[in-house]
Every structure is written in structure tokens, then in C-alpha cells.
Amino acid sequence: DQQVKQNSPSLSVQEGRISILNCDYTNSMFDYFLWYKKYPAEGPTFLISISSIKDKNEDGRFTVFLNKSAKHLSLHIVPSQPGDSAVYFCAASARYNAGNMLTFGGGTRLMVKP
Amino acid sequence: DGGITQSPKYLFRKEGQNVTLSCEQNLNHDAMYWYRQDPGQGLRLIYYSQIVNDFQKGDIAEGYSVSREKKESFPLTVTSAQKNPTAFYLCASTDRVLNTEAFFGQGTRLTVV
Numbered sequence: 001d002q003q004v005k006q007n008s009p010s011l012s013v014q015e016g017r018i019s020i021l022n023c024d025y026t027n028s029m030f031d032y033f034l035w036y037k038k039y040p041a042e043g044p045t046f047l048i049s050i051s052s053i054k055d056k057n058e059d060g061r062f063t064v065f066l067n068k069s070a071k072h073l074s075l076h077i078v079p080s081q082p083g084d085s086a087v088y089f090c091a092a093s094a095r096y097n098a099g100n101m102l103t104f105g106g107g108t109r110l111m112v113k114p
Numbered sequence: 115d116g117g118i119t120q121s122p123k124y125l126f127r128k129e130g131q132n133v134t135l136s137c138e139q140n141l142n143h144d145a146m147y148w149y150r151q152d153p154g155q156g157l158r159l160i161y162y163s164q165i166v167n168d169f170q171k172g173d174i175a176e177g178y179s180v181s182r183e184k185k186e187s188f189p190l191t192v193t194s195a196q197k198n199p200t201a202f203y204l205c206a207s208t209d210r211v212l213n214t215e216a217f218f219g220q221g222t223r224l225t226v227v
Contacts (some may be wrong), residue, residue: 006156034216041223043206043220044219046216046217089156101159102216104158105156106127106155
């Protein structure tokens with residue numbers, strides 16, 4: 001039973017346009033959400049996070065939106081650049097119930113075309 | 115520079131052999147984790163440790179073992195009981211008190227030959 005789902009395995013976007021990556025979760029105890037970026041044969045690197053007390057967090061070209069009622073979050077990248085091409089993982093944790101143990105989604109491969 | 119180091123980067127194992135993957139961190143993090151990634155799939159939790167001398171099974175612990183004798187180190191042993199060990203293994207650590215994001219090592223690709 002997947003608690004964190006990324007329903008789109010891949011996404012292709014033109015350079016300069018917006019990339020929107022989606023993530024759904026089922027566990028209402030999750031209170032902290034993160035996005036990681038991963039290149040092949042490397043470890044994931046942290047991108048951006050959001051606490052459940054917020055509905056939006058922005059960092060440069062990256063914005064994460066959280067809709068708690070829908071148990072849905074999304075990552076917006078604008079403008080998209082070819083260097084953004086990677087696999088993006090959504091992750092969630094119930095920090096005050098289970099420490100920082102992260103549950104990951106299956107990932108979305110983003111391809112940004114020049 | 116603080117970070118988390120996995121070694122080796124590539125590892126080949128014959129069927130029936132045990133093999134140990136190393137994970138060391140100098141971030142002073144209490145919690146450490148092992149994940150497995152298979153092609154086209156997400157990260158699945160094998161084992162985690164919130165504190166020295168204590169560890170818990172994750173979602174796919176069968177065929178694996180760990181130890182946490184030191185705060186800095188969390189080695190993973192892939193035993194011969196693991197039916198399909200070929201995968202990319204990732205170690206991570208977090209600071210439980212500060213609730214920061216997890217930091218990952220560069221991974222170890224294990225191939226059974």
C-alpha cells in the first residue's frame with residue numbers, strides 16, 4: 001500500500017515553460033513534505049520542503065504547493081531549464097510521530113527540451 | 115566538509131556470498147537509513163536507526179542485516195538470503211532534533227554475478 005504516490009512516471013517540457021510535478025499521499029499523519037532531485041547513479045539531493053502548517057513555499061525557480069484537504073502537493077519549476085532534467089522524488093514524514101523517516105513516491109522523470 | 119560517504123561505489127558479488135556496504139557520516143546526525151532503488155522505481159526503506167545500538171526494520175528488511183555500534187557508521191550486509199540483491203543502495207542521515215531534511219550518500223550499485 002503506497003502512502004506516497006507520483007502518478008506520472010515521466011514529464012516532458014519545453015525549455016522556458018513551467019514544469020508541474022504532482023504527488024498524492026494517504027497518511028494524514030504526514031506533516032512534512034520534501035522534494036528531492038536525482039541524477040542517474042547518484043544520491044538524491046534535497047530541493048525544497050514544506051511544513052503542513054503552510055500551503056506554499058518558494059525558493060527561486062522552485063515552488064511547492066500543499067493542499068492538505070486533498071492530500072496533494074505539487075512542485076512548480078519556472079522557467080524550466082535543460083539542467084533540470086532528472087528524476088524528482090516526493091517524500092513525506094510524520095516528524096513528531098516517527099522521527100524523520102521519509103516515505104518516498106515512485107519518482108517522476110522530467111525531461112526539459114532545449 | 116560535512117557529509118555522508120558510501121563505499122564502494124560499485125560492488126560485484128557472487129551468488130551465495132554475503133557482502134557489506136559501508137556508510138559513514140560526519141554530520142553528527144542521530145538517525146541513519148538504508149534505501150534500495152530498483153530501475154524505474156522509488157526508494158524503499160530497508161532498515162533505519164534512530165540512535166546508536168538500536169535499529170528497526172523497514173519495508174523490505176528480509177535478507178538484510180545492519181549494525182549501529184557508532185553514531186557515525188551504519189553498515190548494511192546483504193546476505194545470501196536476499197533473493198534479488200542487484201540494485202542501487204542509498205544511505206541517508208537526518209538530525210532528529212532539528213528535523214532537517216535527509217542527506218544522502220552517493221550510492222552503491224550492487225550487482226550479483
